[in-house]
Amino acid sequence: MAKVCKFGGTSMADGNVIKNVKNIIDADSQRKFIVVSAPGKRYSGDVKVTDLLLKCHSEVMCGGNVKAVFAAVRARFVSLVRELNIVFDINSVLDETEALIESERSEDFTASRGEYLSARIMSAVLGASFIDAKDVIFFDENGALDGEKSYKAVADALKDCNRAVFPGFYGRGVDGRVKTFSRGGSDISGAIVARAVNASLYENWTDVSGFLACDPRIVDSPKRIKTISYKELRELSYMGANVLHADSIFPVRSANIPIQIKNTFRPEDEGTSILPISRYKPGGSVVTGVAGKKNFSIIFIEKSLMNSEIGFMGKVLDVVASAGVSVEHVPSGIDTMSLVVESEGLCGDKLNKLIDGIKSAVNPDTVRVIEDIALIATVGHGMSSSVGTSARLFCAIAAADINVKVIDQGSSEINIIVGVDNQSYEKCIRAIYKEFFG
Ligand code: ADP
Ligand code: ASP
Ligand code: MG
Numbered sequence: 001m002a003k004v005c006k007f008g009g010t011s012m013a014d015g016n017v018i019k020n021v022k023n024i025i026d027a028d029s030q031r032k033f034i035v036v037s038a039p040g041k042r043y044s045g046d047v048k049v050t051d052l053l054l055k056c057h058s059e060v061m062c063g064g065n066v067k068a069v070f071a072a073v074r075a076r077f078v079s080l081v082r083e084l085n086i087v088f089d090i091n092s093v094l095d096e097t098e099a100l101i102e103s104e105r106s107e108d109f110t111a112s113r114g115e116y117l118s119a120r121i122m123s124a125v126l127g128a129s130f131i132d133a134k135d136v137i138f139f140d141e142n143g144a145l146d147g148e149k150s151y152k153a154v155a156d157a158l159k160d161c162n163r164a165v166f167p168g169f170y171g172r173g174v175d176g177r178v179k180t181f182s183r184g185g186s187d188i189s190g191a192i193v194a195r196a197v198n199a200s201l202y203e204n205w206t207d208v209s210g211f212l213a214c215d216p217r218i219v220d221s222p223k224r225i226k227t228i229s230y231k232e233l234r235e236l237s238y239m240g241a242n243v244l245h246a247d248s249i250f251p252v253r254s255a256n257i258p259i260q261i262k263n264t265f266r267p268e269d270e271g272t273s274i275l276p277i278s279r280y281k282p283g284g285s286v287v288t289g290v291a292g293k294k295n296f297s298i299i300f301i302e303k304s305l306m307n308s309e310i311g312f313m314g315k316v317l318d319v320v321a322s323a324g325v326s327v328e329h330v331p332s333g334i335d336t337m338s339l340v341v342e343s344e345g346l347c348g349d350k351l352n353k354l355i356d357g358i359k360s361a362v363n364p365d366t367v368r369v370i371e372d373i374a375l376i377a378t379v380g381h382g383m384s385s386s387v388g389t390s391a392r393l394f395c396a397i398a399a400a401d402i403n404v405k406v407i408d409q410g411s412s413e414i415n416i417i418v419g420v421d422n423q424s425y426e427k428c429i430r431a432i433y434k435e436f437f438g
Pocket of ligand 2: 051168
């Protein structure tokens with residue numbers, strides 16, 4: 001039986017932490033397949049290697065001084081190798097990388113080099129094979145993961161391998177070039193390797209002792225979640241609990257492979273088990289966790305007798321789809337509907353075009369835009385079977401003197417989402433946390 005271990009950015013941040021990582025891997029002979037991120041922040045205010053690389057790409061594109069920006073990346077990796085005291089010709093690998101960044105002129109390629117370099121170093125530290133994700137993880141023509149092809153290629157590459165290291169975050173697009181997942185995507189790479197080898201466990205090593213009931217940057221020492229279902233995890237991570245990428249569950253879900261979140265800095269802590277189904281029992285905690293994100297816009301549309309106009313919503317959604325805008329929620333009433341959209345997706349003249357499109361498609365009485373909205377999701381399997389959960393939620397928000405701008409209860413009934421002003425975001429999370437976790 002093999003375990004797949006993914007080590008995140010802070011676990012790869014400097015030589016001393018990487019020595020801890022080696023000890024963790026060596027402590028369990030089942031920890032055979034390792035996926036690593038690019039080095040993250042060493043201290044608050046530090047810059048992640050991926051962000052430095054993205055800056056290098058901007059310099060390439062504007063004909064700026066790539067060498068100067070790449071010098072910061074170089075310094076990170078050179079000191080890593082020095083601290084680790086390994087025999088590894090990092091300068092030649094960095095020279096080659098810098099030249100490729102200039103010649104490829106590809107944002108994805110450049111962003112992926114942090115993981116590439118991390119994995120090369122980690123394979124030297126462990127004396128394990130290095131497997132380039134570009135040769136085994138594939139995207140399809142829509143830019144989505146080609147799961148079947150990737151699982152087979154990873155399994156083939158590992159056939160005669162006892163220990164191997166993969167760079168996370170990227171694979172190969174249909175054009176043969178490097179393509180990355182969205183930010184935080186090394187978690188998905190770990191899940192792909194876990195599925196390919198039918199791992200007994202996917203261990204995700206990070207810098208917190210598990211999935212917490214809310215963001216530890218908002219509430220001091222929130223309660224740890226002992227077990228959470230794939231569904232709850234997806235709802236919470238999609239809504240901003242970025243400890244694990246929201247798409248990580250897809251590769252492991254159909255193979256029922258559990259995920260364990262662990263802390264590299266406190267390996268003895270139990271962490272959180274992410275399981276295929278909920279372990280909720282009546283009397284247990286009704287809410288599993290709270291998460292949220294800022295900066296949404298609500299496009300509010302009103303028209304008398306909207307309810308009797310067949311196809312009204314469809315026409316509005318067609319306009320939104322043709323504008324290439326992704327909608328998060330569509331709360332509606334008898335004569336009203338709202339589109340909740342990430343504000344970033346409405347930049348430039350997109351918002352005005354969208355409003356004009358809606359006006360000419362459905363001739364509404366009113367179209368209004370409410371900006372600077374934060375969405376907060378309260379998630380738990382226990383919510384569907386417990387009377388009074390929403391009353392408790394809304395009383396807690398009202399008692400904190402916060403005005404709710406929009407409400408959406410997911411049809412899965414494990415999720416209630418509220419929209420509040422950006423400025424009330426942290427206060428609202430604290431109020432909900434206090435109500436359900438005391
Ligand atoms: P890694 O680099 O290991 O992938 P991330 O930075 O992606 O780590 O994720 C871990 C971070 O997620 C934590 O340091 C914490 O600040 C943040 N975080 C946000 N919400 C939560 C939550 N509900 N539980 C735990 N951590 C959270
Ligand atoms: N290094 C990438 C990022 O910063 C991917 C990852 O860490 O998972 O987003
Ligand atoms: Mg992460």
